[in-house]
Amino acid sequence: MDATIIDGAAVSATLRGRLERELATLRRSGGAPGLASVVVGDDYAAHAYERRLRRLAEAVGCRFQAERLPADVEEADALATVGKLNADPRVTGILVLRPLPPQLSEISLYATLDPLKDVEAVHPVNAGLMARGTPRFVPSTPASCFWLLDDYLRGTGRDPASWLRGRTVVIVGRSHNVGKPAIWLALDRGAVVIDCDEHASAAGRLAAFTRQADVLIVAAGVPGLISADMVADGVIAVDVGINAVPDRTTGGVRLVGDLDFDSVATRAEALTPVPGGVGPVTDVWLVRNALLGAVLQQTNLAIRPWPEH
Amino acid sequence: MAAGGAVVLDGRRRRDEILGSLAAEVAAADGPPVVFATVLVGDDEASVRYVALKHAAARRVGIEVRGVQLPATVGQAALEAEITSLGTDPAVSGILLQLPVPEGSGLDEVSAAACIPPDKDVDGMTATSLGRLVLGAPGHRPATAAGILDLLDSYRIALRGRRAAVVGTGSMVAIPLALMLVAAGVVSVSVIDPADTDADRSCREADLVVSDAARAHLVGPGWVKAGATVVDVGVSWVEGRLVGDVDPAVRAVAGAVVPNPGGAGPMTVAVLLANTVAAARGCYLRSAAGPGARRVGGVGG
Numbered sequence: 001m002d003a004t005i006i007d008g009a010a011v012s013a014t015l016r017g018r019l020e021r022e023l024a025t026l027r028r029s030g031g032a033p034g035l036a037s038v039v040v041g042d043d044y045a046a047h048a049y050e051r052r053l054r055r056l057a058e059a060v061g062c063r064f065q066a067e068r069l070p071a072d073v074e075e076a077d078a079l080a081t082v083g084k085l086n087a088d089p090r091v092t093g094i095l096v097l098r099p100l101p102p103q104l105s106e107i108s109l110y111a112t113l114d115p116l117k118d119v120e121a122v123h124p125v126n127a128g129l130m131a132r133g134t135p136r137f138v139p140s141t142p143a144s145c146f147w148l149l150d151d152y153l154r155g156t157g158r159d160p161a162s163w164l165r166g167r168t169v170v171i172v173g174r175s176h177n178v179g180k181p182a183i184w185l186a187l188d189r190g191a192v193v194i195d196c197d198e199h200a201s202a203a204g205r206l207a208a209f210t211r212q213a214d215v216l217i218v219a220a221g222v223p224g225l226i227s228a229d230m231v232a233d234g235v236i237a238v239d240v241g242i243n244a245v246p247d248r249t250t251g252g253v254r255l256v257g258d259l260d261f262d263s264v265a266t267r268a269e270a271l272t273p274v275p276g277g278v279g280p281v282t283d284v285w286l287v288r289n290a291l292l293g294a295v296l297q298q299t300n301l302a303i304r305p306w307p308e309h
Numbered sequence: 310m311a312a313g314g315a316v317v318l319d320g321r322r323r324r325d326e327i328l329g330s331l332a333a334e335v336a337a338a339d340g341p342p343v344v345f346a347t348v349l350v351g352d353d354e355a356s357v358r359y360v361a362l363k364h365a366a367a368r369r370v371g372i373e374v375r376g377v378q379l380p381a382t383v384g385q386a387a388l389e390a391e392i393t394s395l396g397t398d399p400a401v402s403g404i405l406l407q408l409p410v411p412e413g414s415g416l417d418e419v420s421a422a423a424c425i426p427p428d429k430d431v432d433g434m435t436a437t438s439l440g441r442l443v444l445g446a447p448g449h450r451p452a453t454a455a456g457i458l459d460l461l462d463s464y465r466i467a468l469r470g471r472r473a474a475v476v477g478t479g480s481m482v483a484i485p486l487a488l489m490l491v492a493a494g495v496v497s498v499s500v501i502d503p504a505d506t507d508a509d510r511s512c513r514e515a516d517l518v519v520s521d522a523a524r525a526h527l528v529g530p531g532w533v534k535a536g537a538t539v540v541d542v543g544v545s546w547v548e549g550r551l552v553g554d555v556d557p558a559v560r561a562v563a564g565a566v567v568p569n570p571g572g573a574g575p576m577t578v579a580v581l582l583a584n585t586v587a588a589a590r591g592c593y594l595r596s597a598a599g600p601g602a603r604r605v606g607g608v609g610g
Contacts, residue, residue, distance in 0.1 A: 123440070
């Protein structure tokens with residue numbers, strides 16, 4: 001079987017075009033989006049992500065502000081930084097990047113965010129609205145998974161709303177920012193959702209779940225966790241994992257997903273690659289959420305958390 | 310276990326145990342009385358009955374009741390003002406907004422519920438309480454879901470490593486219960502739309518089946534693996550009689566059942582009042598699904 005490789009970069013470019021048009025509309029009405037990131041310590045991936053977001057934001061005309069705090073920052077100072085961003089009218093979206101050092105309570109930091117600027121929906125009220133199916137912001141990574149999936153289904157002549165009804169979506173991974181919101185998005189589309197995590201693989205039971213998937217979303221952070229023998233023929237697989245592994249040919253590192261890509265590609269109908277799958281869409285989605293934040297600050301202009309296609 | 314018959318997990322008995330220990334706790338405590346407030350809009354017969362049940366149980370425990378009943382014609386602003394004034398009253402520890410608000414009243418219950426301060430949301434039904442559960446943060450857990458977990462726990466029904474299936478996608482019971490099962494260590498949870506034609510197949514693979522579909526006798530014996538635990542939550546009214554989602558014939562196959570009535574209903578009341586007593590002490594109820602949750606000073610959300 002020749003699996004279709006879902007081109008995240010192409011979908012991202014289209015979404016970016018839409019974002020730029022929406023930004024132009026916002027500017028005409030006097031609004032201005034601003035995205036702020038908070039990075040604590042010197043985690044390489046967090047800094048790389050911050051730089052990538054800055055490039056994208058500034059390229060499309062969204063103000064970007066990076067807050068960098070030392071790894072030994074006291075909790076009061078970290079909370080004060082969030083408070084400062086909450087109060088700054090130029091900031092319409094705040095992204096707190098992980099990892100956070102042990103002296104900081106993730107929950108306290110999230111609960112301090114202004115819910116109207118909480119673009120990743122980690123404030124309790126936004127996490128709750130998301131779980132209830134009435135999101136204020138849809139967090140970028142799970143949103144991108146379903147945006148890609150919807151786009152692929154539509155591109156192959158299927159209506160996502162009706163096609164997913166009654167099909168089985170298996171989600172591997174239960175993180176607050178990916179796995180759990182993905183459950184709500186799948187339920188919203190009428191799918192049967194099986195939620196499990198990589199611990200099922202320790203018990204030798206993961207394959208029993210993943211084989212049931214019509215759509216498989218893997219966000220476990222385990223390189224090559226899913227191989228061909230763990231999926232059904234014709235699965236559509238979305239890979240959220242980004243894992244750095246040693247590259248034997250170059251001696252450096254390379255990025256791989258949670259899918260054993262070549263193996264799964266022998267059975268799948270379609271799958272997303274790493275890199276170049278979910279990641280590029282995520283960046284655009286996040287900047288779009290900052291735009292949505294600007295709209296929330298400004299008016300009740302009809303821009304929805306989940307745009308019409 | 311009786312031959313060929315499932316163990317029936319007795320929610321009324323467990324409720325009485327909980328209310329008994331709450332009564333002892335309330336009687337032993339110094340200080341002002343614990344106050345539980347309910348807000349009821351309109352005069353729907355079932356809603357009036359549910360609120361009366363909650364009041365009676367509260368009084369039995371020694372909790373003071375403040376029952377607010379508003380006409381269906383109350384406006385959104387007046388309803389929200391009423392809830393807000395209970396929210397700011399330091400004497401009130403817990404607030405319950407009885408749902409649903411009357412159909413056709415034009416009231417937005419989500420917006421009204423948002424006026425309940427999260428630390429007084431003893432029913433655990435606001436978006437913030439649900440979000441705290443999603444994030445694993447301390448908070449009041451949704452009362453029905455927490456009650457079901459407590460009942461299973463009190464009968465030593467193990468969840469860790471088991472497979473669970475939840476029929477229903479409602480945000481009051483099904484969604485929070487799925488989250489709490491994950492927190493309790495199930496290896497997988499399937500969340501199934503009741504309209505799904507393969508729902509029976511998904512359920513047959515599960516060690517624990519919960520149905521919150523409000524479809525009379527939806528879950529038949531063919532849906533259940535031998536020895537599984539089956540929890541009946543959904544309520545339908547057939548000829549004036551409460552009928553659950555689970556066909557009684559399931560008892561011949563299942564290992565244990567939570568009956569309806571007599572299971573989730575009484576447990577909801579017990580957790581509601583346990584949450585209220587905990588709220589009066591400035592903390593949250595210890596949940597069967599996770600570690601004891603203490604209120605964290607200064608954290609809003």
